[in-house]
Amino acid sequence: MSQSAFSEIFHSYRVAFENFLDSHTLSVLSERSALELFEAMKYSLVAGGKRLRPVLALAAYGGFQADSTNALLLGSSLECIHTYSLIHDDLPSMDNDDFRRGMPTLHKKFSEATAILAGDALNSFAFYFLSFVQAENGDVSLYKDLLGILHTGSGAPGMVSGQIYDLQMQRENLVQSGNAEDRVAMVQLTHRLKTGALIKASLLMGNRLRKDWKKRENYLSKYGEDLGLLFQITDDILDVEGTQESLGKTPGKDLKSGKTTYPALFGMDRCKEMVQELQKNLISLSSNFVFTPEEKIFFQELPIYIGQRKN
Ligand code: GRG
Numbered sequence: 001m002s003q004s005a006f007s008e009i010f011h012s013y014r015v016a017f018e019n020f021l022d023s024h025t026l027s028v029l030s031e032r033s034a035l036e037l038f039e040a041m042k043y044s045l046v047a048g049g050k051r052l053r054p055v056l057a058l059a060a061y062g063g064f065q066a067d068s069t070n071a072l073l074l075g076s077s078l079e080c081i082h083t084y085s086l087i088h089d090d091l092p093s094m095d096n097d098d099f100r101r102g103m104p105t106l107h108k109k110f111s112e113a114t115a116i117l118a119g120d121a122l123n124s125f126a127f128y129f130l131s132f133v134q135a136e137n138g139d140v141s142l143y144k145d146l147l148g149i150l151h152t153g154s155g156a157p158g159m160v161s162g163q164i165y166d167l168q169m170q171r172e173n174l175v176q177s178g179n180a181e182d183r184v185a186m187v188q189l190t191h192r193l194k195t196g197a198l199i200k201a202s203l204l205m206g207n208r209l210r211k212d213w214k215k216r217e218n219y220l221s222k223y224g225e226d227l228g229l230l231f232q233i234t235d236d237i238l239d240v241e242g243t244q245e246s247l248g249k250t251p252g253k254d255l256k257s258g259k260t261t262y263p264a265l266f267g268m269d270r271c272k273e274m275v276q277e278l279q280k281n282l283i284s285l286s287s288n289f290v291f292t293p294e295e296k297i298f299f300q301e302l303p304i305y306i307g308q309r310k311n
Contacts, residue, residue: 006301009294010055013063017054020072021045021079025125040110040118041125044083047101050311053078053202059298060206060220070133074146074205077129081154082198084122085163087115094167095253102248126150133209145208153201162194169260187260188229195235196228203227219289223282223299230278231306236261237271238310246310279303 026042054075061071090097090105091112097105107115130150135142152158169186203224207213238247239254240263254261262271286299 003301003304005297006305009059009063009298010305013055013058014051016064016068017051017058017072017075017079021076025076036110036114037117037121040106040114041122043109044087044106044118045079045122047103049082049101050309051075051079053082053198056199056202057206059295059302060203061209062292063294063298065292070209071206073129073133074202074209077126077150078198078202078205080122080126080129081150081159084119084126085154085159085198087119087122089163091115094163095257097249097253099244099249123154126154142208146205149201149204149208153197153204158193158197158201159195162190162192162197165190166194166259170257183260183265187262187265190260191229191232191262192225195232196225199228199231200224216289219285223285223289226278226282226285227303227306230275230282230303233262233271233274233278234307234309236263237268237275239263240268242310248311275307279307 026046054072057074057078058068058071061068061074086100087106089095090100091107098108099105103109105115106118110118127147127150130143130146133142133146154160165186169190200221201224203220204217207216207220210216236254239251239261242251244250253259254264262274266274282303283300286296290296290299
């Protein structure tokens with residue numbers, strides 16, 4: 001097993017998604033780009049990023065084994081939600097960031113009002129994509145399930161609550177107050193909801209397109225939770241050790257703003273041990289749901305990629 005075989009698979013999923021986004025979404029936005037709203041949505045959607053959530057949806061579906069149009073539609077939906085969350089997270093009333101992916105944040109480039117509205121529009125755009133998914137044999141429960149998973153991951157039960165907890169912890173400077181157990185529980189819950197919920201939803205949505213989805217659902221759900229935690233601990237580490245150049249955003253913001261992060265609670269050495277422990281768990285968990293050689297490479301190497309990423 002090697003990271004280069006993994007990189008090739010990741011790259012092929014990512015390119016398939018970029019092409020799909022280009023022909024199905026960006027072209028629609030370009031036609032109407034006279035309106036500032038569409039120009040703003042496009043500015044953030046094309047800004048790049050790893051496209052992790054669409055790649056996860058495609059991988060959980062099984063890659064290119066069959067027609068991948070449905071999985072790519074799910075990817076578009078997830079990327080719209082992810083993009084809206086970053087736009088809103090960067091606003092002055094939240095994290096107040098000037099840079100994202102090496103470019104001025106949307107409210108800096110346009111205006112705060114336009115950034116709020118572009119985020120709102122991307123959020124609803126995400127649900128519109130689901131209406132194009134083709135259900136086999138009139139299985140309308142597919143739509144109910146996909147909508148439910150997306151709502152649970154992105155809305156009040158998931159990401160939005162995580163963001164509220166994050167802001168609340170910052171306001172109350174929790175890292176210096178309360179007892180240690182409460183602090184750890186609160187940070188874990190915040191990480192699980194803010195970042196992990198959408199990552200888990202990406203896997204569950206892709207999986208839901210498969211005929212054997214029920215068999216894999218519980219394992220993928222656990223894998224998604226641990227992967228989300230691994231992703232966020234790595235993000236916290238990068239905020240301490242990363243550079244503006246590699247991150248494309250300002251490092252050191254968590255510490256400055258008094259955010260309660262994993263390094264603040266556990267120290268860097270313990271965080272790095274946790275990364276290794278999670279990687280090990282994820283690799284062993286993946287053996288319960290991978291079938292093809294491609295799936296085996298993807299899901300066993302993914303935790304290494306996430307733990308070693310530089311942005
Ligand atoms: C505003 C409702 C609302 C939620 C915001 C996602 C989020 C919740 C906040 C973003 C803050 C942040 C930097 C969290 C760390 C984890 C994270 C989501 C990082 C960015 O995701 P990547 O690395 O981004 O997948 P790219 O740029 O690669 O797409």
